[in-house]
Amino acid sequence: MTAAAIAIDASGLSRTFIADQRPVHALREVSLRVAAGESVAIVGRSGAGKSTLLNLIGALDRGYQGSLRVFGEEVRAMPDRALSRFRNRQIGFVFQAFNLLPNLSVGQNVLLPASFGTELGHGERVERARYLLGEFGLADRFGQMPAQMSGGERQRVAIARALLLQPPLLVCDEPTGSLDGETAAHILGVLHGIQRTHGTALVLVTHDPQVAQSCDRVVRLDKGRVVDAVGAA
Amino acid sequence: MRLGRLLSLVASNLRSAWVRAALAMVGIVVGTGLLTFFIGLGQGLREKVLERIFPVNQLELEPRAVQIFGTEQILGQEPLDDARVRQVAGLPGVVRAFGKQKSSFPARLWGGKELLGYNLFTEAFFDGIPAAVVRGELEELEGVSAKRGPSAIANGDRCELDLDCAAGMGCGDGVCVPIVWADRFVEVPEVVLPCGDGDRCPQGTTCQQGRCAKAGESAPPQRCVLPAAAGTGRDLQFDREVGELAQPCADPLGFCGMPATTCGEGRYCAADHPETRLGWCERPLPAVINPLLLEVFNSDMARSLGAAPIGSLAVLFGVRFHVALGDSYFSKDADKHRQQFKQAIVVGFSRKAPELGVALPREVVRHFNARLKGNAAAQAYDTILLDTASNQDVPQVIVEAEKLGLQLSRKSRAARTFGTVVLVTSLALVLLAAVVLAVAAVQIAQTFAMLVHERRREIAVLRARGAARIDIAVLVLGEAAAIGALGGLCGGGAAIGVAELVDRAAARFLADVPLVPQGFFVFPMWAVPLALAVAIAFTVAGALAPARRAMRLDPAAVLAES
Ligand SMILES: Nc1ncnc2c1ncn2[C@@H]1O[C@H](COP(=O)(O)OP(=O)(O)O)[C@@H](O)[C@H]1O
Ligand SMILES: [Mg+2]
Numbered sequence: 001m002t003a004a005a006i007a008i009d010a011s012g013l014s015r016t017f018i019a020d021q022r023p024v025h026a027l028r029e030v031s032l033r034v035a036a037g038e039s040v041a042i043v044g045r046s047g048a049g050k051s052t053l054l055n056l057i058g059a060l061d062r063g064y065q066g067s068l069r070v071f072g073e074e075v076r077a078m079p080d081r082a083l084s085r086f087r088n089r090q091i092g093f094v095f096q097a098f099n100l101l102p103n104l105s106v107g108q109n110v111l112l113p114a115s116f117g118t119e120l121g122h123g124e125r126v127e128r129a130r131y132l133l134g135e136f137g138l139a140d141r142f143g144q145m146p147a148q149m150s151g152g153e154r155q156r157v158a159i160a161r162a163l164l165l166q167p168p169l170l171v172c173d174e175p176t177g178s179l180d181g182e183t184a185a186h187i188l189g190v191l192h193g194i195q196r197t198h199g200t201a202l203v204l205v206t207h208d209p210q211v212a213q214s215c216d217r218v219v220r221l222d223k224g225r226v227v228d229a230v231g232a233a
Numbered sequence: 234m235r236l237g238r239l240l241s242l243v244a245s246n247l248r249s250a251w252v253r254a255a256l257a258m259v260g261i262v263v264g265t266g267l268l269t270f271f272i273g274l275g276q277g278l279r280e281k282v283l284e285r286i287f288p289v290n291q292l293e294l295e296p297r298a299v300q301i302f303g304t305e306q307i308l309g310q311e312p313l314d315d316a317r318v319r320q321v322a323g324l325p326g327v328v329r330a331f332g333k334q335k336s337s338f339p340a341r342l343w344g345g346k347e348l349l350g351y352n353l354f355t356e357a358f359f360d361g362i363p364a365a366v367v368r369g370e371l372e373e374l375e376g377v378s379a380k381r382g383p384s385a386i387a388n389g390d391r392c393e394l395d396l397d398c399a400a401g402m403g404c405g406d407g408v409c410v411p412i413v414w415a416d417r418f419v420e421v422p423e424v425v426l427p428c429g430d431g432d433r434c435p436q437g438t439t440c441q442q443g444r445c446a447k448a449g450e451s452a453p454p455q456r457c458v459l460p461a462a463a464g465t466g467r468d469l470q471f472d473r474e475v476g477e478l479a480q481p482c483a484d485p486l487g488f489c490g491m492p493a494t495t496c497g498e499g500r501y502c503a504a505d506h507p508e509t510r511l512g513w514c515e516r517p518l519p520a521v522i523n524p525l526l527l528e529v530f531n532s533d534m535a536r537s538l539g540a541a542p543i544g545s546l547a548v549l550f551g552v553r554f555h556v557a558l559g560d561s562y563f564s565k566d567a568d569k570h571r572q573q574f575k576q577a578i579v580v581g582f583s584r585k586a587p588e589l590g591v592a593l594p595r596e597v598v599r600h601f602n603a604r605l606k607g608n609a610a611a612q613a614y615d616t617i618l619l620d621t622a623s624n625q626d627v628p629q630v631i632v633e634a635e636k637l638g639l640q641l642s643r644k645s646r647a648a649r650t651f652g653t654v655v656l657v658t659s660l661a662l663v664l665l666a667a668v669v670l671a672v673a674a675v676q677i678a679q680t681f682a683m684l685v686h687e688r689r690r691e692i693a694v695l696r697a698r699g700a701a702r703i704d705i706a707v708l709v710l711g712e713a714a715a716i717g718a719l720g721g722l723c724g725g726g727a728a729i730g731v732a733e734l735v736d737r738a739a740a741r742f743l744a745d746v747p748l749v750p751q752g753f754f755v756f757p758m759w760a761v762p763l764a765l766a767v768a769i770a771f772t773v774a775g776a777l778a779p780a781r782r783a784m785r786l787d788p789a790a791v792l793a794e795s
Contacts, residue, residue, distance in 0.1 A: 055789035060697055081701045088699025095792065099694045103245040115238035116699040161698070173792075 007169050007201035008034040008057055012066035014224075015052050026052040028224040029066070036168060039195050039202035041212040044221035050205040051173055053221065057203055058171040059087050071168065088116050092162030092200075094191075096174035098154040100146040100161075106133070107142040110160045118165065125164075132160040136190060152183035159190060170194065172204040176211055188214055243711045250684060257680040258720040260673025261772055265724030265764040266731075268666035272763070273732050273754040275659030281750040283652055288584065290624050293333070293642035294321065294617045294634050312613030317637065321617050324633045326626030332614030334361040336598050338605035339561030342577070342591070344554025349540045356562050358590035361598025362583075364420045366618055367521060371415035371581035374524065374546065380411035394498050414550050414580040418519045419594060421447075425454055425513040426600045427505060427573065433603040433611055435596040443505070444513070445600070457502035459510040506570045507560070517553055517578035521592040524582040529589075552579045559605045567605045585618060616642050670771045677713060677775030685709065685783045693788035702784040709783045713776030714769050721768025725761040732756070 015027040026049045034040050034057075042050050055061040056068055059075045062083070068075050071090055078086060100109045110129040114120055120128070133139055136156040146154055155175060162170060175191065176184035188211055195202045204215070212218045220228040247254050296313060313332060322330035336359035343354040372378070390409045392398050398409035421435050426445040428434055434445035446453065496502050496514035504512040524546055531542040543549065557574050559567030566572065577591065586592035603611035617639065621630055627649075631641060641649065685692070692705055700708075736752035 051793055052789075055792070058697065060792070061787070061789035081703070084696070084699055084701035084704070087697065093697045095694075099690065099792075101691050101694065103249040104242075108241075108245075112695070113698045115242070116701070116704060 005036045006033060006069075007036045007038070007071060008032065008203070009069040010057070010067065013053075013056065013068055014065040015049070015056060015061070015063065016065075025224050027056070027064070030221075030224070030226055032219060032226065034201055034203060036201050037195065037199040038217065039192065039204070039215040041215035041218045042203065042205045042221060043207070043209075043212050043218055048221040049224040050221055052224075054171050054173050054203065054205055057169075058091050058093055059083055085117065088113055088118075089165055090167050090169055092159075092165075092167040092170045094155070094158050094162050094170065094172040094175045096177040098146075098151070098158045098178070100154055100157060102146060104146075105142070106138065106144050106146060106149070106157050109146065109157055110164055112161055113164045120165075129160065129164060132163055133157070136160055150183075151179050152187065155179060155183075155187055156190065159187070159194075163194065166198065167200070169201045169203070172202070174205050174207065176206065176208060184208070184211070239708060239711055242708060243715050246684075246688075246712055247715060253680055253684070254716055257677050258716050258723070260669065260676045261717060261720030261768050262724040262727065264666055264670035264673050264771070265721045265768045266728045267669055267724075268663060268767060269725045269728035269756070269760050269764045270732060271659055271662035271666060272760055273728065273756040275655055275662075276757055277732075277750075277752065277754040278655045278659075279652065280755045281752060283648060283655065290621045290627065291585075292619050292621065292627065292630065293645045294619065294639040295615070295642045297635065297638050297640045313615070313617060314613055318614065318617055320637055321619055321634065321639070324630055326621050326623075326630050328620045328622050329365075330617050330619035331363045331366045332595075333363075333616045333618050334595055334599050334602065334611070334613075335359065335615045336361070337602050337610045338559055338567060339564045340556060340558050341560055341562055342554055342556045344552075348543065348548070348552060349538070353538075354562075357556060358587060359598050360585075360587050360590060360592045361595035361602075362521070362585055362592045362618070363595045364418050367418065367581070367583040367585055367592070368415065370583045370585070371418060371521065374582045375413070375415050375550070377413055377415055380413055396498065412551075417516075417578075417580040418521060420596050422519050422594060422597070423454070423516040424518055424575070424597065425503060425515050426597070426604075428604070431608075433600065433608050435600055455496065455514045457496055457512050457514045459502050459504055459512060501576055503573070503575050507557075507572050507574055508569055515575075517576040518556065518593055518597060519580040520554075520577040521581045521583050521586045522549070522579060523584060523586040523588050523590075523592075525584075525588055546582055549579050550581075553577065554579075558601050571605055573601070670767065674771045674775035677716070677772050678778055681709065681713060681776045681779035682782070684712075685779045685786075689783075689786050689791050690794075692783055692786050693791035696786075696788035697792065705786075706780045706784040709780035710773055710776055713772040713780075717769035717772030718765060720772065721765040722761070724768065725764030728764075729756055729761075 011031045013027060013030040017024040017026055030053060042053060044050050056064055057070065059070055062076045064076065073086060107129055110133060111125055114125045130142060133142060136159065138153060138156055146157065172191065176187050179187060191202060192214060194200050206212055219226055315332065318330050318332045321327060340357040340359065341355065342357040343352045345353045390398065391407060392404040392409050395403045398404055401412060402409040403412040426434065427443055428440035428445050432440055434440050438445040438447050500514045500516055502512045503515050504510060527543055527546055535542045553576050555574065556577050557572065559572035583592060599611045621627055695705065732754035736754060739753065
């Protein structure tokens with residue numbers, strides 16, 4: 001594995017929160033490498049630190065100890081503006097709760113990442129948003145409001161939003177957690193399709209063993225520590 | 234964040250919470266409305282009320298008086314002469330200063346028949362005002378610049394006499410041109426000022442053959458004889474050029490067989506004194522009256538006199554009336570041979586003219602003061618009129634003038650007091666508006682704190698998708714600014730609308746009250762932009778704390794909440 005091909009390189013990564021004036025060690029000394037184009041499932045009990053790890057990997061949280069490099073950049077070292085830009089270009093988020101903006105239409109939601117400084121022209125952006133929605137079978141939903149859609153449809157919109165700027169890393173926190181089995185399988189197919197066709201690294205948190213099995217590698221967390229890593233390393 | 238994107242996000246957020254946005258805006262609308270309203274009222278009172286009575290940067294000074302047993306006594310000091318006027322003119326901030334001399338002789342005037350159908354008779358008071366002092370105002374109120382414009386002169390018809398031309402036009406150099414009345418108010422008009430040995434004549438003239446004559450006079454006035462029917466000249470008609478030329482006869486009362494000739498257009502025959510029919514062909518005295526006189530007449534006098542109100546100042550141009558100088562209804566008349574019965578003609582309007590009286594060229598008043606009351610009466614001025622460069626210079630000028638033993642005249646004092654009252658009241662009301670706006674800002678702060686709390690998940694998603702902290706702050710403040718802009722426009726617009734209604738109501742219900750101005754409001758160009766800016770400033774200030782909270786939200790923590 002060459003340095004250029006490493007998407008995520010974490011070593012000795014710890015995250016401590018203060019809750020009720022007592023420290024909560026959500027992550028302790030986690031080391032993890034994810035190659036570009038690789039898919040990794042993070043599993044573990046509730047409260048194990050999965051979301052905490054994902055937020056760190058997604059460069060949303062700089063309050064860690066240890067080292068965390070995403071595409072070679074030490075996350076903690078970047079100032080807010082640079083980090084926001086980095087998130088914008090390099091990382092796509094997909095959440096369990098979809099997190100679409102309720103006041104914006106489907107199309108506007110998908111176009112949201114382009115709001116924060118991009119070189120794309122208006123026409124190109126809209127074309128790409130329409131293409132992504134079309135890919136996910138939502139071609140005619142561009143002007144609809146999210147409230148009018150089913151869970152599976154909303155999650156596909158959220159994935160389209162995550163992919164608009166073609167980020168090389170997709171982080172998904174229980175992307176299928178709110179969906180029924182059939183829809184979940186479909187969404188999973190979509191995510192792996194992206195991984196294959198675009199070489200996108202995929203890090204996803206899941207409770208579902210089948211979802212975990214579909215990934216190249218499974219990392220198990222318990223009480224903030226990596227207890228078991230399965231698959232190619 | 235890109236501006237277009239920002240605006241559409243702001244718009245969609247406001248749409249989704251428009252009820253709360255509208256409620257939060259109420260205070261801003263009321264506050265900016267009050268602010269705009271009071272600014273318009275203050276400016277209106279200054280411009281439409283105060284400035285009409287006495288322009289703020291124009292002062293009148295009189296010798297300082299002291300109260301002795303309840304009466305004002307002028308301190309024994311040097312009279313107001315030219316040297317003192319020059320002193321005042323030299324004060325810092327003073328653009329120019331002139332002495333004003335009131336008439337000190339008894340006089341009466343009568344006239345108005347052409348306007349009212351019968352003559353009004355009244356005791357007369359004159360202020361002698363230098364022509365230069367009122368020149369600008371005369372031209373402004375007459376609209377002289379329009380009359381001098383190329384279009385006014387271009388289509389002039391050919392003519393020999395004024396009568397050949399349409400109303401309002403006169404014959405000049407063979408073509409009809411608009412009459413410029415202001416041009417007729419000159420220091421030494423074409424009027425015969427009688428004199429005797431030792432009498433004072435205006436500067437540049439000397440007493441020759443019973444009248445003050447200019448040294449190199451090109452066309453000396455002609456002698457004339459009043460027709461017998463005219464009696465002593467008291468009841469001459471204005472519409473006839475009365476009087477027959479007496480020259481070049483040796484015998485002033487004979488006609489020498491020559492055909493009777495009149496004094497010529499625009500002139501009349503003014504008798505030397507009331508007991509003779511021999512006189513001079515001359516023009517009427519140019520008179521300037523105070524524009525307020527018209528309002529007082531229309532509102533107070535017209536009805537009791539059974540006369541129709543006079544529509545506008547314009548109809549008064551060229552109106553002639555009689556003056557009897559040295560003759561009084563009340564007090565002891567002057568010696569008959571020193572009295573003068575003359576005609577006067579209204580040539581303009583000035584706020585410097587007395588409210589009840591007539592302004593004449595200063596040298597004319599001065600001459601008659603000397604002739605009828607003695608040379609001493611013509612020595613000193615009564616007050617000094619001055620213009621300051623700006624309103625800001627006024628207080629300093631007053632202080633300096635006091636050192637010279639001068640104080641503001643009653644009229645100037647009243648104007649200043651009124652101006653101060655208006656200013657203080659407007660400031661107090663603007664302060665009230667500021668308090669309302671401050672309350673509104675608190676309301677905005679509360680609303681935005683709630684909105685930010687409710688939207689913290691959306692904010693976290695925005696951050697995850699690439700919004701920097703500053704983008705979030707700009708988004709929240711942009712929303713506040715949009716509410717402010719809308720509120721400011723509504724408030725400012727509503728204030729102007731209400732002011733318009735008040736003005737209309739006043740015009741309708743207060744039409745008969747004297748001195749009520751044409752509306753109470755003047756909105757300066759900057760009123761609505763100011764309302765807008767103030768509204769935005771207060772909403773943005775109110776939203777500052779919530780915006781800070783929003784930008785400091787930890788997106789990871791918010792997204793971890795389920
Ligand atoms: N922002 C936070 N403040 C305080 N404690 C937190 C915060 N986020 C997570 N934790 C704590 O860290 C631990 C790990 O949480 P999390 O990563 O959300 O677990 P998982 O996603 O595996 O369920 C939990 O005990 C949780 O209470
Ligand atoms: Mg979790």
